[in-house]
Amino acid sequence: MTTSVDTNALEAKVQHMYQLVAEEPHGSYHFETGRELAEQLGYDTAALDGAPAGAIESFAGVGYFFDLAALRPGERVFDLGSGSGMDAFLAGDLVGPAGLVVGIDFTQEQLDKARRLARESNVDDRVQFRHGRIDRLPAPDGMVDCVISNGVINLCPDKAAVFVEAARVLRPGGRLAIADIVTERPLAEAIVCNVDLWASCIGGAAQEDSYRSAIESAGLRVEEVRVNPYSFISPSARSATATYGVKSISLLARKQRMV
Numbered sequence: 001m002t003t004s005v006d007t008n009a010l011e012a013k014v015q016h017m018y019q020l021v022a023e024e025p026h027g028s029y030h031f032e033t034g035r036e037l038a039e040q041l042g043y044d045t046a047a048l049d050g051a052p053a054g055a056i057e058s059f060a061g062v063g064y065f066f067d068l069a070a071l072r073p074g075e076r077v078f079d080l081g082s083g084s085g086m087d088a089f090l091a092g093d094l095v096g097p098a099g100l101v102v103g104i105d106f107t108q109e110q111l112d113k114a115r116r117l118a119r120e121s122n123v124d125d126r127v128q129f130r131h132g133r134i135d136r137l138p139a140p141d142g143m144v145d146c147v148i149s150n151g152v153i154n155l156c157p158d159k160a161a162v163f164v165e166a167a168r169v170l171r172p173g174g175r176l177a178i179a180d181i182v183t184e185r186p187l188a189e190a191i192v193c194n195v196d197l198w199a200s201c202i203g204g205a206a207q208e209d210s211y212r213s214a215i216e217s218a219g220l221r222v223e224e225v226r227v228n229p230y231s232f233i234s235p236s237a238r239s240a241t242a243t244y245g246v247k248s249i250s251l252l253a254r255k256q257r258m259v
């Protein structure tokens with residue numbers, strides 16, 4: 001799962017794009033954002049009513065996974081690429097006052113917005129946001145019950161490193177519950193090198209079998225995979241989708257006890 005994209009240019013592009021999603025959530029992107037998208041993906045409307053509106057308007061995920069995550073009161077959760085925090089706030093409601101949710105993101109404007117919303121909602125004791133890279137998590141080994149992530153890992157050039165880090169921070173038996181973009185056929189080099197398509201969650205999408213084997217090589221056993229009702233908006237994104245079988249999946253994997 002190595003790539004030939006210019007990783008510095010890609011990172012700058014990704015940060016700029018998601019700065020805009022935080023600051024101008026109603027702008028026009030290759031992908032949908034906001035509450036309508038969340039409801040279409042299967043989020044519960046009553047649960048959304050309990051999350052800060054500012055987090056929902058900047059939601060840019062690609063699937064629903066909370067049924068797979070099955071979060072319980074008191075659990076510790078990491079949200080990789082937490083954006084403006086919608087999933088982190090929903091997770092915070094599920095783990096309750098005895099639990100802890102930590103969102104990790106490398107785009108400052110997303111972090112600023114999520115932190116402000118957490119303070120305004122009085123949940124900043126249990127829903128926290130840290131600056132960091134998801135391929136180098138700022139956390140010790142084995143302290144997390146569930147790692148969640150929505151629409152993010154496809155943006156990372158080194159997906160294997162992300163799964164190794166997720167496995168490292170999970171306790172034995174802990175879960176990885178994510179939604180992400182994968183492909184049925186490997187993408188052509190011209191698409192992989194296109195930082196616009198990459199930052200829009202297409203160019204970095206891995207072929208689904210290699211994505212799954214990167215998860216399992218990290219010591220996580222895949223238990224469930226399903227395809228989500230997600231589609232891109234722009235003509236270039238739709239064309240790549242049709243040619244390569246680009247699709248959104250939700251996936252549950254569990255850390256094996258003997259890693």
Ligand SMILES: C[S@@+](CC[C@H](N)C(=O)[O-])C[C@H]1O[C@@H](n2cnc3c(N)ncnc32)[C@H](O)[C@@H]1O
Pocket residue numbers: 014015018058059060061062080081082083084085086087104105106107110132133134135149150151152155156201
């Ligand atoms: C498509 S958005 C999804 C945000 C959020 N999960 C949601 O559902 O709204 C991707 C987010 O991942 C962050 N991101 C991408 N690559 C990252 C990396 N390597 N380390 C940390 N954050 C990253 C971006 O800054 C952005 O906020």
